[in-house]
Amino acid sequence: MEWTFSDSVRLSLLSFSEASKACAALPGFSLFRRSLQPERIEYCRAELLPDCLVGSLAVPDKTHPLHLAFSLAFYLDRGQLILAADEQTLPALQSLLFPEEPLDTSDVFHLFFSFLESLIQEDMLYLQNFEKRLATIEESLLDTLPKELQRTLITIRRELLVFHAYYQQLLDMCEILSEDENHFLPPECARQFSRLGNRVDRLYDHTQMLREYALQIREMQQAQIDLRQNDTMRILTVVSTIFFPLSLIAGWYGMNFTHMPELSAPYAYFILIGVCILIVAVEIWYFKKKGWF
Amino acid sequence: MEWTFSDSVRLSLLSFSEASKACAALPGFSLFRRSLQPERIEYCRAELLPDCLVGSLAVPDKTHPLHLAFSLAFYLDRGQLILAADEQTLPALQSLLFPEEPLDTSDVFHLFFSFLESLIQEDMLYLQNFEKRLATIEESLLDTLPKELQRTLITIRRELLVFHAYYQQLLDMCEILSEDENHFLPPECARQFSRLGNRVDRLYDHTQMLREYALQIREMQQAQIDLRQNDTMRILTVVSTIFFPLSLIAGWYGMNFTHMPELSAPYAYFILIGVCILIVAVEIWYFKKKGWF
């Protein structure tokens, strides 16, 4: 597909195979070709050549962050922006290019800038969502089974790692574009990319903060598991310490020695009951003092 | 509300909806509009345009750091400072603008600078408070229930994380303002923002130090939980090692074999009592030697 907004603003959205043919004569095609294979686009990157800008975008899917929403290769020269993607993702991409708030088509650089900007437009709200999920996990930490919490937390940490890498790549990209070594971009547009870089940096910092929050929750949970194990061990020790002496006493007077004077002493049994109650009472008092109950 | 301090120093405090209307004609409004929604203001940020400065502030509440004290969008050009906030927070903001020590209204840049400065005026004392809370936790580490300490510590670490992010954002903001790429600010004012940045950096470093202190306390507590578990296990092992042999002996002479010579041997019962006392004595001596008592 191709749209012509003005003399010097053309936009093409091609499949990889179409792009391989259509762009073969463009300067910088050797670089562009490297990205024209779906399994090759793993990063967001941009390379500035003297007369064109070549790169790729690999954008995580916000509903399933471990998968990509789409990946595309882009080629920008002074008159046109070419986007190449997998045949299947072309319709989805087309709808991204014509959002509610239309892209800025005053020139091809602004077109590209506003496309990039539209990608992170809603990301701040999205990251707030993560924060809410983490806060929910933190609150339910005491009432839920550790295994399920663990699983949710792991998933969130993994997703945050994906966005950590994604923003890092966008940041590198914005830096390359705002420095603009070859003076390919109009200065005003380079400054726009610098400001976009600052926005991405804030998203990156926010992701880092969420990752640290997730780590804190993990540590909380770890400490909770440790405390529970302590409790379990304490119960076992208390139970053992109470029953071992009583069992010994019971076993003791079950011995079959022909001469055991206590066995026939008057009230011996009731005295023994008293002794046992006393032992248990002392033990309970001791554990209470140690704060084990 | 609007205050006019001099010809070129006007200050407006508007609600979001008022600001959307009143500022629609200003240069840079497209950027400003982005912040005119309460749920959109999550960061402190500043963007320098050729003729104006646009940004937002999201200031944590010092009494409940996990919530915002207020969030506002600001717009600064050479003649006026516009602050836009949620209708409910306008009265609180108004009192912030007229503190005991009045803001510097010599020009609009100093007005903005002294407003920003007033935000962190008391932060150093506030961070000292954190340090005292942490020191209290450290001292009571040995005498309190681990679960409660845990909870307090987690809260403090979370709050420190909020201030870590807040100062990081202010730092980025001060850097943008002190570099002043567009020469929008008077040079003397840019230097003031540079000095403010250094102050924020000290607060940031202090926050980092408090976070490491909190981490050290956490590690202390973790080690303490481990030591206690060791103690618990030791008690269980000592108790078992003392009672198992005695119980075996008691069970042994409770067997009903028709021919067990010991049972009818003279003094057998009293010899056995002696043997049991000896066993216990040896075990206690052994555990004493191992330092388990």
Place this chain on the structure above:
Amino acid sequence: MEWTFSDSVRLSLLSFSEASKACAALPGFSLFRRSLQPERIEYCRAELLPDCLVGSLAVPDKTHPLHLAFSLAFYLDRGQLILAADEQTLPALQSLLFPEEPLDTSDVFHLFFSFLESLIQEDMLYLQNFEKRLATIEESLLDTLPKELQRTLITIRRELLVFHAYYQQLLDMCEILSEDENHFLPPECARQFSRLGNRVDRLYDHTQMLREYALQIREMQQAQIDLRQNDTMRILTVVSTIFFPLSLIAGWYGMNFTHMPELSAPYAYFILIGVCILIVAVEIWYFKKKGWF
């Protein structure tokens, strides 16, 4: 071996001993000689002298990353590229120099650049392989023996550490070449090395991300081991708490006191059975309430 592509583009592939002899008269030989011993080449490095470039490459083997695929020393002046390696690895190196997509022989700088570029050509796909292996480990975490998983994970982390170091060295090398303090390289070629550095940086960042993913999996596994130990302790405590009272009761009524009224009471045995069932029922209800089943 030697190939002459044009007047000013000569390529030699020599063994260490050949290189020691053949290059003795070249400027910068004293530096070059340092690398002409197999056990000396441990890093990828480059040193720019006024009229030549001297350095070495130590490339990990992608099929056994803990070993080197090859290591070589290189010498580049304005007319020739000399590669020196161990006699045994010369044939393997020769095939690297003439890949399907032939190296760029337009001048000696491009020759060297395209050789370096060919080294990391397929690395991105290789790193994706690591990601798949890690994802497999993560999925099988719950079903496999921890010891084997542990071993696989350790191997992967060690291999990632090797690539972490390798990319870091390539990055340093690209930086030295793109800065080109001595203006030894043509400016266009220096920019190519700058772009190559950006590619290596993305690979480096990807390696870092994989290392953090591996760390997350390790933490998952650690937590799982802890949870399992908790379960084990819980079972032991439950079993003990159920059997200890019953054993005490059984032992108690095995005592041989001459006067124990319960022993001859009518239905005493059946009442005792009831009491035991009640005790077990109460305990089970208690542990159910605590969520231990």
Place this chain on the structure above:
Amino acid sequence: MEWTFSDSVRLSLLSFSEASKACAALPGFSLFRRSLQPERIEYCRAELLPDCLVGSLAVPDKTHPLHLAFSLAFYLDRGQLILAADEQTLPALQSLLFPEEPLDTSDVFHLFFSFLESLIQEDMLYLQNFEKRLATIEESLLDTLPKELQRTLITIRRELLVFHAYYQQLLDMCEILSEDENHFLPPECARQFSRLGNRVDRLYDHTQMLREYALQIREMQQAQIDLRQNDTMRILTVVSTIFFPLSLIAGWYGMNFTHMPELSAPYAYFILIGVCILIVAVEIWYFKKKGWF
């Protein structure tokens, strides 16, 4: 107190209240005033104004690093150095200003420089002390009670954190003074501050290294606690595994069934003794093989 070393080198040592009065007319007083309250001086900092240097020092006490030795505010212009401190600490400060090796009073900048330098003069020897304390802890790790070691280690780590922050602040201060944006200092003096910064940086690096050493010791201790717990568990398991079967056997032949042929078999009791010895022997052999003894 005031000392006049020459026309342009005056030194005043004032209490906070004296300084508030005496300096009210100086340029930059508004900044200076901020530090004239004891509870406000928490950092070492310096702010360069066009005609003066304002800042504060908060120096940890080397004998009790968790407390400050002293804190002071300083004001330096081209003719005088004013130090303001709490009334109580004035005598101590006075002795610092006239050490054995007298301060350089050739001009007011050198006076200030040599005062700052005197603060860290002995710090390297002081940090070596820490290293010795840590080495002592490491050596006594195996022979001492973990709780006491823990406490000592925690104190050292906390003290190192204090010096970590102190050197970081001095470093920032030296950087501001060596850059000297306003050309307030003579160039030669700025270079002296640059060299002082390098010295502070070495102290900072040394502190970091000591912190990592402390962390390593902590990990050693943690591992040792874990190993000891393992030993405890092993003893418990061995003891249980040895006594449980014997106790079962003893209990078994204590049963009162009317028909238990073993009970009356000839030599049954002695055969049983043999069986029990055999069981214990096999178990001991098994545990020896597992390396548990």
Place this chain on the structure above:
Amino acid sequence: MEWTFSDSVRLSLLSFSEASKACAALPGFSLFRRSLQPERIEYCRAELLPDCLVGSLAVPDKTHPLHLAFSLAFYLDRGQLILAADEQTLPALQSLLFPEEPLDTSDVFHLFFSFLESLIQEDMLYLQNFEKRLATIEESLLDTLPKELQRTLITIRRELLVFHAYYQQLLDMCEILSEDENHFLPPECARQFSRLGNRVDRLYDHTQMLREYALQIREMQQAQIDLRQNDTMRILTVVSTIFFPLSLIAGWYGMNFTHMPELSAPYAYFILIGVCILIVAVEIWYFKKKGWF
């Protein structure tokens, strides 16, 4: 001792006391004097004055890295290099100054450079040694006693920390010399120090990598200790779960109730044996299913 290589290349090797006397008249002596005490030389450092270079070297002993091989103070001006050291270490130093491959004595700067270079000449091979030691530890992880491994690992990590600090100091030193603010060094020599800095940086990176490798091994060992503890607990739980019910049964039929119908039922004893075998069989089947055997 003193050697004169040419008019402008003199080398002196003095004891601290000789140096104090001989150099008292040199510019920069006040700085030099600070290092003329053995206990003061803890770092490698260099300070550039307008007409001389002053500093010190503290080089760890490769055979006992926790101790210094030697420490010396150096003074370099345009005509001479003065090295001052402890009287005892002078002979050792003298042999370092005249190695097999002699130092470059073309001018005093090259003399100093080649002396510094000779210090790290063999370090790469030395670090490879560490790698081999760590690999050996990793391989023997499963077969050796954890306590001994622990001790070896701790020693290696401590030694790596020493080299980490040493290379960091050399790096700072090379940076100061390659920047050469005062234009004291000939430009060509400054570039040599820049290249030396790159070599030191590679050694530093290698040390870092070895430290991470050591950390990975530590984590492996930690995980192994945890797994072993799990095994121990499992054995205890299995043993308890098997013996507790049998012991209860045995105790139960040892009770002395006058009316216990089972005791006199025909075949009761043999039925009970069957029941016990069944219980054990079910338990073993259950633990097998859980994968505990």
